[in-house]
Amino acid sequence: MAGIGSRTRSFLRRLWHFLVRIDVAVVLILGLICLAALGSCFPQRPSSPNINAEMWQEAVQARYGALTGFLEALGLFGFFHSPALVLALALLGLATLVCTINRWRPLWSQAFHREVRFSDTVFDHSSLTAEVALPAEENTLAQVRDRLSAHGYRVRVESIEKTTYIRGERNRWASLGSLLTHVGLLLLLLGAVLSGLFSWREELIVQPSRFTPLPYRQDLAIVHEGFTIQRYPDGSAADYLLQVQLLDSNEEVARGVIRVNEPLNHDGVGLYLMGFVRTGERYTVSLLAVRDPGYGPVIMAGMLLLFGMTVSFNFPHSCIYGRTTVEGTLRLAGRADRRAYAFDREFSAIAAELKAKSSPEAVGLNAP
Amino acid sequence: MPPSASLTYGFMWIALVAFIIHGRLNKRWSGRLASGSVWLSWVLLTISLVQRALSAGHWPLTNRYEAALCFTWAILTIYLLLEVSQRDRQAGPYVLGVALIVATYAVTRPAIDQAIGPLLPALRSIWLQVHVVSTLVAYGAFGVAAGLAWMRLRQPSPTDEAVTVGGRSAWIEQAMERAVALGFPWLTLGILAGAIWAQLAWGRYWGWDPKETWALVTWLWFLMILHVRALRNWRGRRLAGLIVAGFGVVLFTFIGVPWLVRTVRLQSLHGF
Numbered sequence: 353m354a355g356i357g358s359r360t361r362s363f364l365r366r367l368w369h370f371l372v373r374i375d376v377a378v379v380l381i382l383g384l385i386c387l388a389a390l391g392s393c394f395p396q397r398p399s400s401p402n403i404n405a406e407m408w409q410e411a412v413q414a415r416y417g418a419l420t421g422f423l424e425a426l427g428l429f430g431f432f433h434s435p436a437l438v439l440a441l442a443l444l445g446l447a448t449l450v451c452t453i454n455r456w457r458p459l460w461s462q463a464f465h466r467e468v469r470f471s472d473t474v475f476d477h478s479s480l481t482a483e484v485a486l487p488a489e490e491n492t493l494a495q496v497r498d499r500l501s502a503h504g505y506r507v508r509v510e511s512i513e514k515t516t517y518i519r520g521e522r523n524r525w526a527s528l529g530s531l532l533t534h535v536g537l538l539l540l541l542l543g544a545v546l547s548g549l550f551s552w553r554e555e556l557i558v559q560p561s562r563f564t565p566l567p568y569r570q571d572l573a574i575v576h577e578g579f580t581i582q583r584y585p586d587g588s589a590a591d592y593l594l595q596v597q598l599l600d601s602n603e604e605v606a607r608g609v610i611r612v613n614e615p616l617n618h619d620g621v622g623l624y625l626m627g628f629v630r631t632g633e634r635y636t637v638s639l640l641a642v643r644d645p646g647y648g649p650v651i652m653a654g655m656l657l658l659f660g661m662t663v664s665f666n667f668p669h670s671c672i673y674g675r676t677t678v679e680g681t682l683r684l685a686g687r688a689d690r691r692a693y694a695f696d697r698e699f700s701a702i703a704a705e706l707k708a709k710s711s712p713e714a715v716g717l718n719a720p
Numbered sequence: 721m722p723p724s725a726s727l728t729y730g731f732m733w734i735a736l737v738a739f740i741i742h743g744r745l746n747k748r749w750s751g752r753l754a755s756g757s758v759w760l761s762w763v764l765l766t767i768s769l770v771q772r773a774l775s776a777g778h779w780p781l782t783n784r785y786e787a788a789l790c791f792t793w794a795i796l797t798i799y800l801l802l803e804v805s806q807r808d809r810q811a812g813p814y815v816l817g818v819a820l821i822v823a824t825y826a827v828t829r830p831a832i833d834q835a836i837g838p839l840l841p842a843l844r845s846i847w848l849q850v851h852v853v854s855t856l857v858a859y860g861a862f863g864v865a866a867g868l869a870w871m872r873l874r875q876p877s878p879t880d881e882a883v884t885v886g887g888r889s890a891w892i893e894q895a896m897e898r899a900v901a902l903g904f905p906w907l908t909l910g911i912l913a914g915a916i917w918a919q920l921a922w923g924r925y926w927g928w929d930p931k932e933t934w935a936l937v938t939w940l941w942f943l944m945i946l947h948v949r950a951l952r953n954w955r956g957r958r959l960a961g962l963i964v965a966g967f968g969v970v971l972f973t974f975i976g977v978p979w980l981v982r983t984v985r986l987q988s989l990h991g992f
Contacts, residue, residue: 374947374950374951375951377947378944378947378948378951381940381943381944381947382944384940385937385940385941385944388933388934388936388937388940389933389934389937391928391933392928392930392933392934392937392977392980392986393980393984394984395984395985395986395987396928396986396987398987411985415985432928432933544926547925553923553924584838586838588837588838589840589841590838590839590841590844591841591844592841611841611844612841612842612844612921613842613844613845613847613917613920613921614920615920615923622919622923624921624922624923640922640923642923642924644919644923644924644925647919647925650915650925650926651912651915651916651925654908654911654912654915655912657908657912658905658908658909658912661904661905661908662905665901665902665904665905690949691897691901693894693898
């Protein structure tokens with residue numbers, strides 16, 4: 353039993369390390385691209401009851417002939433609800449979740465809990481380094497702080513024995529941008545699941561001056577009070593307006609106009625204008641009644657994605673490290689997010705400014 | 721086709737030829753002729769779009785012709801911003817080549833598309849502007865990225881690792897990554913605005929409509945590119961190849977999906 357448990361833990365650990373890899377994410381995204389593109393090439397079985405299913409099937413049979421059965425067996429006519437696509441989305445969601453859990457702590461630490469002190473490996477691993485001779489003045493470190501602050505860096509200083517550490521950071525909170533985008537993607541998938549499981553939509557035929565209850569919500573009913581077509585001077589339709597009264601348990605709860613792009617909403621149910629047919633002097637109208645609890649999360653997810661991208665792409669994190677040496681010089685190193693395109697020039701400029709304020713025996717720069 | 725749109729198309733070709741000449745001669749006059757032609761194209765196209773909007777009483781975003789003109793305008797605008805900020809016109813012939821693909825599609829639309837008509841009831845929404853403008857800005861940025869990527873692919877670098885910081889290859893790669901980073905949030909906004917509009921119009925924010933599906937394919941492709949950048953062996957020419965292919969996906973979404981819908985006789989709620 354202990355062996356099974358350790359094997360399971362080992363498998364889960366390997367699975368975890370597999371799912372956090374970027375190349376795995378790339379493969380999953382590419383797989384989803386291929387599936388979506390494939391599904392778009394075949395007609396999908398309509399879900400609307402207004403479309404005759406038998407006629408649709410006959411049209412597909414006429415188009416694909418002997419291949420129809422084979423394509424049907426592959427699930428290509430209902431591809432976007434197929435196990436293959438659902439599995440691909442689930443895997444991508446799982447990889448995103450694992451990656452988010454794996455990275456949130458270091459990203460949070462980078463944003464809020466970085467220590468001022470750092471090890472020498474910073475200088476070994478930074479491509480941008482410089483050394484500046486420090487004059488023996490009391491306000492030398494203040495000048496260094498001022499120079500970095502003038503370039504928009506938040507500067508923290510810590511002195512330990514005879515060594516002083518300086519950390520200047522800009523946009524340190526921007527590392528949370530990628531966290532926001534990944535959380536946004538997870539929320540998007542959650543919203544889609546809520547829509548798939550808990551939404552309903554029902555088409556209604558509403559005749560003039562008739563009382564029409566909603567099938568999923570028998571307590572709600574619509575009364576058609578008039579349908580109007582507004583026209584342009586050339587006679588073409590400019591707008592369609594349906595005046596309705598909405599009753600909840602026989603009491604009026606809403607009265608208004610439903611237009612294309614302007615549904616009537618009440619208690620989480622939306623009423624949408626779908627079509628009309630002239631019946632004598634008046635119009636019989638078809639409405640769609642919809643309740644979808646997934647819509648709100650999906651829109652919030654979109655906002656999170658946008659906000660996270662804006663932060664990640666436009667506020668790149670950059671950091672300048674400084675440490676005094678016993679010889680009286682200041683060693684500098686610079687690191688930045690790859691989107692900080694002008695950072696190498698900025699680092700050179702800062703080092704040159706500090707050099708100009710220091711003694712003429714400054715050692716020099718190592719900034720490619 | 722209105723005169724200003726025809727002149728735009730003509731001057732874009734003049735700009736392309738001037739850029740090619742400038743690439744060989746590297747003279748000040750040839751460079752100024754090329755950039756001046758692009759500026760003139762941009763001004764004429766802006767005038768054309770404004771005239772069309774004033775005549776129609778709505779933004780020129782309601783059919784394939786108008787959308788293609790706006791797409792071309794977006795590519796030219798982003799290219800001119802790049803040229804002014806970098807003071808460099810070496811990407812000109814490539815980006816103009818990309819812009820001319822879209823512009824040629826615009827000028828070959830049938831007369832019925834080019835005619836100005838009143839706004840259909842289904843298009844009377846602020847989300848038309850938000851959705852279409854965002855998407856076309858994204859497509860424009862991807863078009864510029866594709867031009868830069870094409871330029872990168874034509875460079876005879878011996879290996880993908882031989883990119884010198886501050887060298888020509890590094891500048892091109894930075895610019896093409898920045899263009900993708902510009903376009904991707906705009907595409908996200910365009911798809912989000914489309915989802916909101918679809919919910920308001922049709923009662924569902926996503927329906928796997930062919931146009932919606934291919935917009936998602938485009939978004940996923942560039943999402944893949946943003947992740948691939950972190951992989952060491954996928955810089956340089958490989959990344960440039962992916963970006964050029966990504967613009968191919970953009971063109972299929974913009975031009976190919978209506979053809980797919982007609983050919984396979986698919987159901988689609990999108991007019992174009």
